Amino acid sequence: MLELNKAHWPVTVLGPGRRVGLWVQGCSIGCKGCVSRDTWPRDASKGISVAAVVAWCREVSAGALDGVTISGGEPFEQPAALAALLDGLAAWRAEAALDFDVLCYSGYPLKTLERDHALLLRGLDAVIPEPYADRLAEGGLWRGSSNQTLVPLSARGQARYARWIDAPAPATGKAMQVAVDGRRVWMIGIPARGDMARVEALCASRGLALTDVSWR
Numbered sequence: 001m002l003e004l005n006k007a008h009w010p011v012t013v014l015g016p017g018r019r020v021g022l023w024v025q026g027c028s029i030g031c032k033g034c035v036s037r038d039t040w041p042r043d044a045s046k047g048i049s050v051a052a053v054v055a056w057c058r059e060v061s062a063g064a065l066d067g068v069t070i071s072g073g074e075p076f077e078q079p080a081a082l083a084a085l086l087d088g089l090a091a092w093r094a095e096a097a098l099d100f101d102v103l104c105y106s107g108y109p110l111k112t113l114e115r116d117h118a119l120l121l122r123g124l125d126a127v128i129p130e131p132y133a134d135r136l137a138e139g140g141l142w143r144g145s146s147n148q149t150l151v152p153l154s155a156r157g158q159a160r161y162a163r164w165i166d167a168p169a170p171a172t173g174k175a176m177q178v179a180v181d182g183r184r185v186w187m188i189g190i191p192a193r194g195d196m197a198r199v200e201a202l203c204a205s206r207g208l209a210l211t212d213v214s215w216r
């Protein structure tokens with residue numbers, strides 16, 4: 001079982017192309033400035049079978065995907081479920097003769113992942129490791145702070161991600177997607193510093209109060 005906070009299709013701001021986005025539940029790292037505090041507590045009630053997750057990915061994307069982005073939460077804090085998910089995605093890719101890549105975010109340093117999770121890294125095409133650090137400069141494309149690197153891990157990852165390693169955030173600003181689920185609004189992507197406060201102020205100026213926000 002994978003504890004899953006949310007899933008979305010298509011995601012266009014966390015990796016190249018049109019992607020399936022999966023956000024796992026649970027992160028013990030606790031970065032200052034994290035905008036996803038709702039993903040911190042582990043929550044068994046959010047458990048879903050990996051087979052159901054992969055089936056959902058197949059159904060919503062209809063095979064027309066460029067990649068899958070796994071974020072959270074901290075994916076490597078559910079290593080058995082992450083391994084099963086990577087196996088399931090790889091099996092789907094092979095069976096359907098697709099060529100999507102799998103990108104994973106982690107708040108752990110790359111050296112820690114290489115030491116403790118070498119097998120999981122082998123199932124990924126690229127990883128963006130390191131905790132978010134709000135004392136450092138903002139990060140490049142798809143990244144929050146400047147310590148976060150983009151690391152291709154496979155031949156597919158090299159071919160697809162090498163050109164983006166040193167890419168800055170777009171001159172037009174960091175892109176965010178918005179999805180509405182009943183009374184809940186999901187903001188997807190890596191915001192620039194101060195973006196969430198600006199969104200909140202803009203909403204307030206129009207009489208809309210945001211409650212239970214995930215960034216504090």
Ligand code: SF4
Pocket residue numbers: 027028029030031034035036037039072073074106107108131132
């Ligand atoms: S930024 Fe990522 S690693 Fe850091 S606390 Fe938030 S979810 Fe965890």
